[in-house]
Amino acid sequence: MMTTTKNFCFCTLAIGHAYRLMAQDLAQDLAKYSPGTFFYILTDNPQDFASQNNVVAFKYYQRGIQRCYNDKRFIIERVFSDFSTAIYIDADTKIIDNFPDELVFPPGVTAVHENLIEHITKYRPESLEMIKKVASKLEISLTEAQWIGEALFVVTKDGGKGQEFINLWGLIATYAQLRGMHSGEGNLMGLAAAKIGWDVSLNDSWKTLNKLTQHLDASHFVKRSRWEQLKRTFGYHYRLNKERLLALRNFDFYYR
Known part of the structure; x- marks a missing residue:
């Protein structure tokens, strides 16, 4: 295991064979262009990364x-x-040049962003009323909430607000998924950030990262095997019924 003095860590999800391969390539890029940087990965097969020291x-x-977007x-x-x-x-991102050793981010979320109402009206208007209801339950103003870009974003601890952000994101994600919204996590992150009073910002470090990376958006061309598709079908029904039952513990939020 390598050691590092850096206060930041890259991270991703790598689920399924194709995304594990892409994450392996990304890990190689990171080792080349940002030596001494850790890369944390949630994956269905950790052994695929056993030889990658970063x-x-x-x-x-x-x-x-x-x-699994949320x-x-x-x-x-x-x-x-x-x-x-x-x-x-x-995971479906390429790094194309050296990262600086020092990357500094303010507390909260650093990412590309835009007004949440404007974004969801343009890209998923069918979810607008549900988003409004969530905002009402959270007692926040949608006019101040931001959509957060999902492919490259940074979250920095702010006392206990980092964990609070994650917990709220999970609460909102379950509500949205139980009503058929399984993607668009940037909208839900924006609601969570607004609830805890975080501004979503851009800074020079994020702009540097964005300039030195290339997102391939592999979701449009990745093919899953028949076995993977079958597992997804069975898994969907299991997780749906499980979340419906767990949501009963917070009945007022999820069902009223």
Whole structure:
């Protein structure tokens, strides 16, 4: 295991063969262009990363009902056990040049962003009323909430607010997924950030990262095997029924 004096750590999810391969390539890029930087990965097969010295891989079982987009919060939570800053980067990303040794991020979320109402009206208007209801339950103003870019974002501890952000994100994600919204996690992160009073910002360190990375958006061309598709179908129904039962413990929030 390598040692580091850096206060940040890169992290991602790598679920399924294709994404594990992409995460392996990304880990190689990170070792080349940012020596001494850890890369934490939640994955269904940690052994695939055993030979990569900059990787700490954690066994992962999907929690998201249909997809695992909102499960990004679990690897961020794990990073927070060891570092003050988690840099989430999608596995289907290439690094194209050297990162600076010093990357500095303010407390809270650093990411590309835009007004949440404007974003969701443009890209998923069918979810707008549900988002409004969540905001009402959380007692926040949607006019001040931001959509957060999901492919590259940074979360930095702010006292106990880092864990509070993760917990709220999970609460909101379950509500959304039980109503059929299984993606668009940037909207839900934005609601969580607004509830705890975080501003979403951009700074020079994030702009540097963005300039030196290239997101491939592999979701449009990755193919899953028949066995993977079958597991996803069975897993979906199991997780759906499980979350429905668990939600009864907070009946007023989830069902009223």
